[in-house]
Structure formats: structure tokens, C-alpha cells
Amino acid sequence: MDNLHNLLVNRRSIRRYTNQEVSAEDVKLILEAALMAPTSKSSRSWQFIVVEDKEMLERLSHCKPAGAAPIANAAFAVVVAADPTLSDPWVEDASIAAAYMQLQAEDLGLGSCWIQVRGRFAGDTTPSEEYVQELLCMPDTLPVVCIMTFGHKDEERKPCNTDKLLWERVHIGQWKEI
Numbered sequence: 001m002d003n004l005h006n007l008l009v010n011r012r013s014i015r016r017y018t019n020q021e022v023s024a025e026d027v028k029l030i031l032e033a034a035l036m037a038p039t040s041k042s043s044r045s046w047q048f049i050v051v052e053d054k055e056m057l058e059r060l061s062h063c064k065p066a067g068a069a070p071i072a073n074a075a076f077a078v079v080v081a082a083d084p085t086l087s088d089p090w091v092e093d094a095s096i097a098a099a100y101m102q103l104q105a106e107d108l109g110l111g112s113c114w115i116q117v118r119g120r121f122a123g124d125t126t127p128s129e130e131y132v133q134e135l136l137c138m139p140d141t142l143p144v145v146c147i148m149t150f151g152h153k154d155e156e157r158k159p160c161n162t163d164k165l166l167w168e169r170v171h172i173g174q175w176k177e178i
């Protein structure tokens, strides 16, 4: 896409993907986007685990009882974690990188979806983070923020309607109750 505004208008969460693989070049570009994302004090506190194995994707899709199904049919997923000892705003560091990956994916014509892990629970009382850490042999000192899913789009979503943006959430000069 040749224009950032168009890209932002057209990016929608895509939860269904075709069976087509994503090229290694495109996977690399998406990870490059993450690695170029700004971080507090340039801490680069994030860690990214790329998962392409179908069986592992299926297991990751059970990290919580609802809302994680897109992981199972994604071409690949990126588990986004961060090290709180490197950056107190580690959640923000990780979140910006995740959003950058979504924008890069959209620019490549690929679909993506953010799957929330932090603060969620697997079917029992196990935190989703622990479930993911254990599956991927991660240290428990590395909290997982989200799992980003990627693949060729198998659904069409309408672009954002810019006529329906919540301008009442924008306050000029000072807070104004509406």
C-alpha cells in the first residue's frame, strides 16, 4: 500500500487464514518491523517466538477458552514477551512491536490478529501466560503479552468507517465532559 492512512483504514483483525504458506521474506519483514519498534530508553525489552508448527499452533490456541481460535489456522504466530527487568514499561514496548507487526502484515496484504494472553486464564485456573511459557519452554521470568497470528486472508472485512470515528474521545486544550 502506498499510503499509511489507507493502510490504517484497511487494516482489520483477520481471524481466518488460507492454507497458503507465508514466504520467508514476508515473515522476515514482519519480524523486522517488530525489531525496529521504539522501546522505552531503547531497552528493546521484547522477545519474539515464531511458531509455524501446526501442532504447536493448535496447542497454543487452547491458551484460553475463547478468543484464541485464530492461532490454530494461522500460517504462523509470533508470541510476544518482554523482560520487566529491562524496562518498566515492558507492556508498552511489547505492544508497540505487536502493532508494528500488524501494520507490516497489512502492507504485505496479509491478515493478522492480536490474541491477548497477559491477564487471561486457560480453561482451569492456570494463567494463559504460564500455559504458553510451559509449551514453549520459556523462562517464567518472561511474561507473555500476546500472540500475534498471521496468514493469507480467508475473510473480507470492511475498512474502518472514518465517518464513525469517536471524535468525542478527543478533547482539545483540556478535558471536556460530553
Ligand SMILES: Cc1cc2nc3c(=O)[nH]c(=O)nc-3n(C[C@H](O)[C@H](O)[C@H](O)COP(=O)(O)O)c2cc1C
Binding pocket: 011, 012, 013, 014, 015, 067, 068, 070, 113, 114, 115, 116, 117, 157
Ligand atoms: C489488546 C488487544 C487484545 C485483543 N485480544 C484479542 C483476542 O484475544 N482475540 C481476538 O480474536 N481478537 C483480539 N483483539 C482484536 C480486537 O478484537 C480488534 O482489534 C477489535 O475488535 C477491533 O477490530 P479491528 O482490529 O478489525 O479494527 C485484541 C486487540 C487488542 C488491541
